[in-house]
Amino acid sequence: MSTSRYDAIVIGGGHNGLITAAYLARAGRKTVVLEKRPVLGGAAVTEQIFPGFKFSVFSYVVSLLRPEIIRDLDLPSHGLQILPLESTVTPLDNGDYLAGWADPDETRHELERHSPRDAEAAVQFGRLMHHMAMAVKPILAMVPPDPASLAPSDLKGLLKFAGHFRSLGAERFHALHKLMTMSSADYLDEWYEFDPLKATKSASGIIGTFLGPRSPGSAYVLLHHYMGEIDGAFRAWGFQKGGTGAISESIASAARALGAEVRTDAGVAHVIVRDGRAVGVALANGNELHAPIVVSSLDPRRTFVDLVDKKELPDELLSEVSRYRFRGSSGKVNLALSGLPSFTCMPGVGPHLRGAISISPSLEYLERAYDDAKYGEFSRNPYMDIVIPSMIDPGMAPPGKHVMSIFVQYAPYNLNGGWTDAKREAFGDAVVNTLERYAPNIKSLILHRQVLTPADIERITGLSEGNIFAGELALQQLFFLRPSSRWAKYRTPIRGYWQCGSGTHPGGGIMGASGRLAALEIVKAT
C-alpha cells in the first residue's frame, strides 16, 4: 500500500474544490485535489458525448464567478474567456415573441411594443435589482456568524451583519426583505403587467428549486441570478469559450501553477479519522493519502454521511443533514444538430440564436409545469432555457453543425415509480415535442440526443438527488443555516475535516465563493 503526505487534501475536483486547492497552494500548503471522474469540473465539465460535438454537459452558462477569484488566481491567463450571451427571446403562443437584447434601447422599444408601462418599470426594476445585488454582495463575502453563539467573534460578526443592514437604509432594507420572502410571481406582479415578461423573469427564480413561481421564497433565487457579474458588470451572463469545462480547466491550471497537484480517476472511499481528527483519505483503489487537513467539496450528504463514519459525528448534525433538502427538480437535454432550428416567431437564422431562448410563455404555464412535478411527474410542458453555444463558439461543433443545450424544469428526482430508461426517453420526448411547437424543424435536425434526469445528474456528478446547487437555495438553507446551524463556517465536528462546496454559504452556481471563503478560513485557523 502506497502512502503520500500532503498538507491538505481536497476531495472533489469541481470548481469549488479546485478554488480551495488553488488558494491553499497559494498560501504555501502542499495540496492535492482528488477527482473520481476522468474529467475535472464536477458539474462544470465539457465532454464530447457525440463525436465532434462538445457539450457543457451540466452547467452551461456562467455569470456568478466571483471577480476576486478571477483576479487572485489570474484566471484569464489560464484560459478563462467569457463570451457574452446577448439576448433572451421568449416565443409566445400567439406566434409573437418577447425579446430582451444587449442594447438597452432596443430592449426598451421591444417592451414598449407589449406594454409601455412595463418598459418604464423595467428601468426602475433594473436599478433596484442592481442595488439589491450590491446590498447582498458583502454578505456573499462574509463567513456567516452563528446567531446563537456568545463567542466574541460571532458577536462581532452579528454586529457587522446588523450594521450592514442598517447602513442600507430603511428603504433598501425593506426592499431586500421583500425580495427574500416573497414569491417571484407576486414580486413581479408589483412591477409588471405583461404576463410573458413576468413569466420569463420569474423563471430564473425557480431554477434549481422545488418551488413554483407563486411560492414565497422564489424571489430570492431571482436575485441570486441577478447577482452575476463578469468583469464587474452586473447581470451579464456568458459562455466560457470551450464550454464550462474550460472554466474548471483554467482553475485547475491556476492551482497547478501555484503548486497544487490535481489527480483524476481518484475517487475517495472515505476520510480516515483517528481520535476525532481527520488524518487523510482512503482512495477507492485502496491507496491512502495523508494530510492534517482534509477538505470536502462534495455536498453535505456526501460530506457527512458517505465519507465519514456516523459515530464520529454528533446526532444533531446528522439529523440536520438528514433534513437538509436536495430534491433535484431540473434535467438537461443536450442535442447535436445538423443545422440551425427555425423558430416560428423569428424564422431563420438571426441574432436571437446567439442568445437564450426561454420557453416560458406565461406564469400559468410555469405553474402547471410545477403542478406535474409536485405530484411526482415530470412536466409535460416544461420550462426550458435553451442556448446554442456553437453559435458563439464555433469550436463546439463541426462546421455547419451545432450543439444545443436545454435546461429543463421540472423533473423531480423522486419520480412516481422511479426513473427508468423508458421514463428518461419519455422525458426527452416531452422536451423535444414542446420545443417543436415553437421550432417546427427541430426533430429533423437531431443527430444525437442526450437526456439527463436528476437521477443521472446524481449518478454522474455525485450531486445528491441531482440538485444543481448542492442543496436547495431556500431561505431556511442559507447563510448560517447552510448546511447546518452549528457547522456553517466551513468547519466540521471532526478536527482537520473541512467543507468547501456549494452546500456551504453562499453556495449555488459557478460562483466559487464557498471554495474561496473555506480556504481563507482554513489558512487562518491552521
Added chain:
Amino acid sequence: MANGYDVIVIGASADGLVAATALAKAGKRVLVVDSATAIGGESRAFEFAPGFVAAPFALDAGWVPPVVARGIGVAPPPSVAPEFSVTVATNDGFLALPVDASRAATAIKPHSTRDAARWPAFVSQLRKLSGFLEVLYQTPAPDVDAVSFSDLSALLGVGGALRGMGREDMTELLRALPMSVQDFLDDHLESTSLKAAVGAGGVRDLRQGARSGGTTFNLLHYIVGAPAGSVRARSRWKGGWGAFGTVLFDAARAAGVTIKLGRGVARILVRDDAVTGVLMDDAEEIFARDVVSTLDPSHTMLRLVDPVWLDPEFIRAVRNIRYRGCTALVLYAVDKLPEVPGLDSVVSLTPTLTDLERAYDAAKYRQLSQTPHVELTAPSLRWGGMAPEGKHVVVARVSYDGREASPEPRALNPDDDVTARAASVIARHLPSFENSVLARAVLTPHDIEARFGLTGGTPTHGEVALDQILFMRPVAGSSRYAMPIDGLYLGGPGAHPGPGVTGAAGWLAARALIRNKRKA
C-alpha cells in the same frame, strides 16, 4: 365646535374599543363610529336563517395580549380551553387531537407510535416558537431604522427573547419561519393524518398551499396564545362569542367614550396634510385632530382618504397589499349534529396535505377547488342563543375559492357552486349531514367583502405572509401606526401584529398617538 372630539375611532371592533378606551383614559375626548348597528366589527353575529345566528369570524377568539388588558385596565372575561385542538378526517373515520398532550399521544398511537412518542416534545417546541411571537406581538415592530431609545430597547428586548430561547429552539424558529408547513411537518412527524391535522392551520386565510414557503409562519401566527398542547384551537369566551366585546364596550363607556353605531364614515377629512375630522355617510361633518381607523389599510387609505394627500409611492404600496380572500363560508342550520369529536373546535375534512395542495392548485388559476378543503365548527355546541332549542349551527369554511381574484366581475350567485362542492366533501365523510340541514347561507369572498367591507373578502386585513408582517405591515415605512397624513392612525389587524391578536393593534396605535402628541 359643538360636535368636535379629540379623536375619532372608526370601527367598534375590539381594536377600536381598546384604542378608544386607552385614548379616553389618557384624557382625550373620543368618539367611536361604526356603520354596523352592533359592536364587534367583522366578528359580530347575524341571523342567517330564521332563528339561527352565526358569528363566523368570531369562531377563533384570538389572543388578548396581557399588555392590552393591563393597559386599559380590564380583566378579560372567563374563557375555557377547548378539549380538542383539531380533528381530521382519515380514510376510515376521524383522528381527534385532545389539547392534553398525553391524551393526544394515545389518540395518535394507532396512526404512528413514533409520532405518539414525539408528540409532547413537538407541541412543546411549537409552544416555544409561538411564544416568541407573543413577545414580538406586544410591542411595535422593531425596524432597521430604530432610532429612539424605546425603539432600541424594544429591539434589544426582542433580540434578548430570541437568544433566550436557547440554541435549539432559536435555530428552529429561524429555520421554520420561511418553510412550507409540509416540509416543517415532514421534519417532525410521519403520520399522514397527523400532518394533515396540523398543517391545515398553515394555510388559514392564505392563498397558498401546504408546500408554499411561509406557511409554517402562518401556522405559528394563529396559535399564538393557544393553550399549551393545542396545535390549532384557542380558548373561547365562556360567556359567548361577544363576551370580550361587551367588556370592552363597558370599559369604553366607563372611560367616557361616545359610541355611535349604525353610522358609517364616507370620508376622512384632510386639510394641509393633516386630519380635520370625518364626513359621515349622512353628510354630517365631525371634527377631530386625530382619527384612528381599524378598517383595513386599503379601505382606509384608498377609499376614505382623498388620494391628493398621498404620495404615489405610498398608494402603490397600499395597492400592492395582498388580501386574496379565498375562503368561502357556508352556514348551516341543522336539526341534528354529526357525531364527530371536536366539532366545537375545528374538524378538517381534508385527510392529507396532498389533498390540501390539490385544493390550492385551483386558486392559483383563479378557480374554485373541485374538491375544496372544508373545515367544520359547530358554535352552538359552545354557546347558547345561536339556534332554537335542540337545533344547531354548523359553520363550514370552504377553501379555496380563488375566483375573488379574478379581474373580471363575476355574477354573484347565492346558490353558488361552493354549496354543492362543500356538500360533496361533507357527504364523503359525514353521509347523514345533508339530511339534517334545515337551511343554509353562503358567503363567498365576494359576499364577505360586500357585507363586512373587508377588502378582498378576508378578515386578515392583508395576508399573514413574511413580507406583510412586522415592520412591513401594512406597508414598509409606515409600520408605526401613524399613516403619512398628520393625525391619521391605523389601528386594526392591517397593522402589526395582524389578525387574531385581539386589541393589540388598537392598543399600540393609541400609544403611538399619545406619544406623538406628547412630542408635538
